[in-house]
Amino acid sequence: MILSCKVEKPNYMAVEIERKFLVVCRDYQKESYQKAYLKQGFLNSNKNRVVRVRIQNGKGFLTVKGKSNANGTTRFEWEKEITCNDAENLLALCEKSLIEKNRYLVKSGNHVFEVDEFLGDNLGLVVAEIELQNEQELFKKPHWLGKEVTGKKKYYNSNLSKKPYKNWL
Structure with missing residues (x-):
């Protein structure tokens, strides 16, 4: 028996190209045009895929991310908005x-950095990410941007939920 299904188009499906950096000072807060509180967890986190649930600004999201390429810049990402109630239950x-964090959006040239100030067990860790159109794309680096940590798995949110920043010493 063949079942037919109505297929809904996801809110977002693409190959994500991003780079990640540590942040050396809090000047990004003054430059930010938006701030949000995020709470997220992982239904599945292994080396081949991550299934994340997030609540941000009263909206819920379900996200699936694939395995990163060799240098950690590129991976598949699918995201769908869900009800906040469903997100809380998940x-x-x-x-x-x-994972709990405050996210600041900061414009820099033609790009936007997402700067995450982690809370709870990851308090003290501040990371900035930038999404790019291709791996070689140039971008303006703000003075508060520090060491690049792209591809360093310990900085992935799914790993921070298992081995939080407070336990790194």
Whole structure:
């Protein structure tokens, strides 16, 4: 028996190209045009895929990310908006600890940096990410941008939920 299904188009599906940096000072806060509180957890996190649940600005999201390429800049990403109630229920099913953070959006040239100030067990860690159109794309680096940590798995949110920043020493 063949079942037919109505297929909805996802909100977002693409190959994500991003680079990640540590942040050396809090000047980004003054330059930010938007701030949001995020809470997220992982229904599945292994080396081949991550399934994330997130609540941001009263909206819920379900996201699937594939395995990163060799230099950690590129991977498949699918995201779908879900109800906040569904997201809360799914967060209760997530692995280990949840990630909480404040996210600042900062324009720099033609790009936007997402600067995450982690809270809870990851308090003290501040990371900036930039999404690019291709791996060689040039971008303006703000003075508060520090060491690049692209591809360093310990900085992935899914790993921070298992081995938080406070335990790195």
